Every structure is written in structure tokens, then in C-alpha cells.
Amino acid sequence: xxxxxxxxxxxxxxxxxxxxxxxxxxxxxxxxxxxxxxxxxxxxxxxxxxxxxxxxxxxxxxxxxxxxxxxxxxxxxxxxxxxxxxxxxxxxxxxxxxxxxxxxxxxxxxxxxxx
Amino acid sequence: xxxxxxxxxxxxxxxxxxxxxxxxxxxxxxxxxxxxxxxxxxxxxxxxxxxxxxxxxxxxxxxxxxxxxxxxxxxxxxxxxxxxxxxxxxxxxxxxxxxxxxxxxxxxxxxxxx
Numbered sequence: 001x002x003x004x005x006x007x008x009x010x011x012x013x014x015x016x017x018x019x020x021x022x023x024x025x026x027x028x029x030x031x032x033x034x035x036x037x038x039x040x041x042x043x044x045x046x047x048x049x050x051x052x053x054x055x056x057x058x059x060x061x062x063x064x065x066x067x068x069x070x071x072x073x074x075x076x077x078x079x080x081x082x083x084x085x086x087x088x089x090x091x092x093x094x095x096x097x098x099x100x101x102x103x104x105x106x107x108x109x110x111x112x113x114x115x
Numbered sequence: 116x117x118x119x120x121x122x123x124x125x126x127x128x129x130x131x132x133x134x135x136x137x138x139x140x141x142x143x144x145x146x147x148x149x150x151x152x153x154x155x156x157x158x159x160x161x162x163x164x165x166x167x168x169x170x171x172x173x174x175x176x177x178x179x180x181x182x183x184x185x186x187x188x189x190x191x192x193x194x195x196x197x198x199x200x201x202x203x204x205x206x207x208x209x210x211x212x213x214x215x216x217x218x219x220x221x222x223x224x225x226x227x228x229x
Contacts, residue, residue, distance in 0.1 A: 002158060002160065004158070033216060035217075035219075040221070041221060042119070042121075042204060042219040042220050042221040042222060043159070043204065043219040044219075045216040045217065045218065048216055056216050058216060090158055090159070092158075103149055103164065104161070104217060105161070106151075106158030106159045106160065107158050108156070108157055108158050109158050
């Protein structure tokens with residue numbers, strides 16, 4: 001158990017809908033990262049928050065947004081969903097603003113299926 | 116354009132033998148590399164890492180080797196055990212504006228047969 005929790009575990013929805021994925025980092029970790037793993041793909045970095053502020057952005061679509069709240073939990077919002085958004089979404093946390101020299105701790109993921 | 120490549124999607128090894136998983140990268144700005152292991156229905160878990168100032172790091176049965184001139188790293192597992200069967204991801208820290216997010220390869224599925 002990494003100490004990172006993600007809800008829900010599974011989510012099935014229809015095209016055009018909007019969903020929210022939630023992540024609680026390990027106790028004391030200030031950074032939260034979101035990754036997407038599509039079929040046959042490695043994990044793709046989406047976005048990072050550090051202590052409530054956006055720190056880095058990857059290949060995140062404009063239809064996707066995230067935020068980190070004062071209690072450090074984070075939410076990833078996916079809107080106008082398309083079939084291609086079906087994927088595993090992982091949240092990870094780390095103590096510092098960057099992971100240089102230190103690993104990230106991953107949650108179990110949320111499996112999103114868009115029908 | 117993939118900056119971290121794991122060219123072998125799968126690897127099968129006999130229990131007790133050595134498993135060698137390979138990873139190549141293209142960005143010379145990477146200076147820290149990590150290996151993660153992932154079981155089905157779980158998130159990736161950290162296994163071992165190496166800084167670019169080293170060429171080898173060892174932790175029990177796991178050793179990572181880094182060849183900077185070839186932009187290549189490998190993970191050796193000796194001896195391999197059935198519980199090592201998982202997907203192994205190579206990852207690099209991307210600086211130069213990437214603020215330390217991990218850049219992952221597509222993974223290699225290791226099967227260790229009893």
C-alpha cells in the first residue's frame with residue numbers, strides 16, 4: 001500500500017459527459033502528479049501540482065483540468081469525453097516539488113471507460 | 116517522439132536465472148532514472164533508481180546499470196523468482212522545464228516460470 005488513494009476505482013460513462021477523479025496523496029506529500037495510461041502505452045504525464053499551485057504541465061488536453069485543494073487532495077476533471085479518453089488514470093505523490101533523486105508513490109488508479 | 120524506449124514488450128525467464136530488462140533514452144538532459152514494477156490492478160511501485168553520476172546501483176537481487184555514452188540502462192534481477200512476474204517500467208526525470216515529472220517507457224512484461 002503506497003498510501004495514495006484514488007476514487008473511484010472504476011468509472012463507466014458516455015461520450016460527451018464530464019467526470020471527476022479524486023486523489024489523496026500520502027500524508028505529508030506536497031506534490032501530486034496525474035498520469036494517463038492508454039492501451040499499449042506507457043504512462044503519460046498530464047499535470048503536477050505542488051502545495052496547491054500548478055507546477056508542470058504535460059500533454060494534457062484542454063478538455064481536462066485539475067486542481068489541488070488546501071488539504072492537498074487533488075481532482076482531475078475530464079469533460080466532453082471521447083472514446084479515446086478510455087484509460088487508466090494514475091495519481092502519484094512525492095514530498096517535494098520535483099522528483100529529482102526521489103521516487104513518486106502511485107495510487108491504484110481509476111479505470112475510465114467511455115462508451 | 117518517445118524519449119524513453121523499452122523495445123522488448125515481453126520477456127520470459129526460468130526461475131533462478133537472470134532477467135535482464137533494457138531501456139534506451141534519447142534525451143541527454145535526463146539525469147536520474149528509475150525502474151518501477153507494476154502488478155495487474157495496482158499502481159506502479161518504485162523498485163530502484165540511479166543517478167547519472169553513477170554507472171551501477173545495487174539493491175539486493177536488483178541491479179541497475181547505466182551507460183551514458185550509449186544512452187542505455189538495464190535492470191538485472193538475479194536470481195529471478197516467480198513473484199517477480201510483472202510489468203517493468205523504465206522512467207527518466209525530465210528537467211529543462213519538465214519540473215521533474217517522470218517520463219516512462221511502455222514497459223516490459225516479465226514472466227518468470229517455475
